[in-house]
Amino acid sequence: MKVIARQFTKDILLSTLFVLIVLIALFAFFGLIGQMDEVGRNEYDLATAFLLTGLTLPQRAYELSPLAVLLAAVYTMSRWASTSEFTVLRAAGMSPVRLAAMLVVPGLVLLVSTYVLGEVAAPWAMRYSTEVRSANDPTLTARGYNSGAWVRDLTKTPDGTEVDRFINISSISAANRLETGAWRVFEFNDAGKLSRIVRAESGIFTPGKGWTLRNAVETIYPKLDRDKENPQQAPLVRRTAAELPLASTVTPEILGVMMTKPERMAMLDLSSYIAHLDRVNQVSDHYRSVFWSKAFYPVGVLVMLAISMPFGYLNARSGGVAIKIFLGVLIGIAFYALNNLFSYLSAAASAPPALMAAVPSVFMLGASALALWWVERR
Template sequence: MRTVRRLIYRSVASSATLVALAFAALAFFIDFVEESQDLGKNGYTVLDALWTCLLMQVRHIYDLMPIALLIGGILALSRMAQTSEFTILRTGGLGPWRALQLLAGLGLMSALLVAGIGNWAVPLAEQMLTQQHARFSSQQQLTLGRGGTWLREKREVPGMGTHTITVNVGSALSEGEFGLVRIFEFDARGQLTRRLSAASAKVDAVQAAREAGAMLPAEGSVWRLQGVTDTRWLSHERLSQEAALAGLKVIDERQSAALDWSSSLTPLVVSASVLPPESMSAFALWRYTRHLASNAQAAQRYEIQFWKKSFYPLVCLVMIALALPFAYLHARSGSMSLKIFGGIMLGISFVLINHISSHLGLLQNWQPWLAAAAPSLLYLLLSMSVFAWLVRYQ
């Protein structure tokens, strides 16, 4: 059985690798043509464009691995069926469920590889790609849309109840460093009491700041603000009592070159807020959804992406299950090429539906895990039904 496993694994793996390389080469060519439009701008060279395209390939390979496994599996197994190799294996004792177990092992190894790429290589490559884009942008920073990105936290103030802190980040300068930062503090009744405006901010973990002697909570971060404008408003009671006094300042505004502001927002949460959900690891998505839920912010988009990221490696098992029935097709019945083409189209339709389901789940307010798992369960049931029919009647 070890020889049979080696034969099937080598055939499927070699075909899938060739398909993945072909897709990656096509994606690299398209990316390079697009990046070549920026050559010469802000010192952007050909080597920089090549490096940018290489970083993009990590995400492309992650997206293409399941479909490459499907096409490679279909080509390898249908070729074995055409040359009667699989028929000989069946005659030698390779039963249907044993064949399913063999290919499930290959699918599981592929799933582990996809999980490693998606949770380690893709976030690292996307982070480097973000820094690359910011480096050659006209303002040497990455803008985060017209309104920037927003964060929120709640803080217990002794004797004053729960204060709500809202943070707006306008741009990302580098890893852990952001520009155009605004911090708004509201008291327990929702009245604005303080606003911090900074030209830039560097977010350090609490541990590094505690080693420098600061008294900080066990978890969170220190925002080292530069170019700070600190504006404070008097409380409603003080304002009503003292507004009648002539010359009283009801707003206290101070300028400072630097200011340290402690926060419960961890560097992981801050970094997650400026990255697209598709480029985050499952752990980062889980931490960020917990933060959003605890601060009464909409988290469904990130919850769907978390479950999608968690279920995505299992797509490899679905792709293998879709490819297995092609080993039981008879070349003598004709239309083999048409059947192979139909199988490839079926796999592509799965990829499309898998992408659409998350958007439908967001629009229709489905359960996040259901929106992420429904396409995989549907196509797995379809492939197992076809496999059982072919085993029985072919």
């Protein structure tokens, strides 16, 4: 059985690699065609289009991994069934449990590979893609809003006073996250009254020291006493500074989130941003949902292997390989749709995101077990 297990593992891994290359090539072709309208604008040449298309491949590979594994496993199972190899193995005493054990090794290899794609290769490629785009089009350095990126900051002054800030940054550089465009800081005291506004031409972050705002104009509003009849109790104070230090819990990593879709972020970055949102009392449901979806998505590789098992018990008269591959495609699309559906339901219904993210995998595993029981009892 060891020789059979090694051959089985080899067939599944090679088939998965082949199917993944074909699917990625198909999506890359359409992605390249979609960029043709931009070639020739803002120094956007054909080489840049090829580079940007290439940088999307890790993300595509991550997204297509479960489907590729399913198609490859269905093909391998169907081929072994069509040549009666499964019939011989079953006659030799191979049970569904033994078959599942044979799938453990290729499953773990593909599971780890999918995690590496989603947590290392894809986020790095997407960040570099943003850098390439920002080098050719400076307007891409902003998050996409006309007013720039907005972020909330809760911090304390050196004397221990809590400060609530709303910070607006006009542009965030993809090439150098330590430097930003113009800042506007709206600072409120513990009573919810506006106490200070800071405007600066740019900001620079120094590790260990924090942000320094350049060419800043600071406007300090007086604290009004409601018991007095004259509301104008003290004048405004306006000061200018070539460099103004600003203590803040906002880091370049948090600002980097402003340039990336949550679905394309690494789980570590998502976790840091969720912690920041919780710290400043902002809603983080969507990011939590995406975090747990990314945590369970690679597990779909193992689920797809389990779904392919019943196909090995279908003989050649149960349909050709093409029909089984077609069924595999439908199942893969259904799994992808369920993942997206429950991801949105988690945020909309305020359900536990970890539980909702696990539902598609559990449902598919149940369907696989039922199908395997049915073909085994036929």
